Amino acid sequence: MKTLLLAAGLLFATGAAQAQISFSVNIGMQPSWGPTGYDHVEYYYLPDIQCYYYVPSHQFIYLNADRHWMFSNELPPRYRGYDLFHSYKVVMNEPQPYMHFDEHRRMYDQYRGDPHGQTFIRDNHEDRYQNHWHDQQEADEEWRHDGHHDNGHHYGQDKH
DSSP states (O other): OHHHHHHHHHHHHHHHHHHHHHHHOOGGGSOTTSBSSOSOOSEEEETTTTEEEETTTTEEEEEOTTSOEEEESSOOGGGTTOOGGGSOOEEEOSSOGGGGHHHHHHHHGGGTTOOTTOOBGGGOOOGGGTTTTTTHHHHHHHHHTTTOOOTTOGGGOOOO
């Protein structure tokens, strides 16, 4: 009887541990423009455009003209052509970080206009990122060369 109880307890503990691991890793949900090195991300703060991105629902969160928080699957209209690959992202794993927007704006203003050497999931070749957003690569390339803004970097080309 002791053996049966011990086996059942071990099986239950293994299942609970496995569930915890699958909850805490969300690499497959992160956008291809997200920085590498994070197994779990809830939010990104984008200092260049002063908005947030909520990874689980794939939504941008930003203040509208009336200073109300908007949740959208697209960037705010004024930033629709913004190149997310050439901007700095701050990983935030706290609930509703946008409630601390003024603090984040002050803390991360220095990162505006420069990706500061962040490598992106799309451009990383580590095993854990293989086949991640693979279908997105062609769409990313098309978007990038389709006349969208590039934050002044011009993809290495001199545009006059």
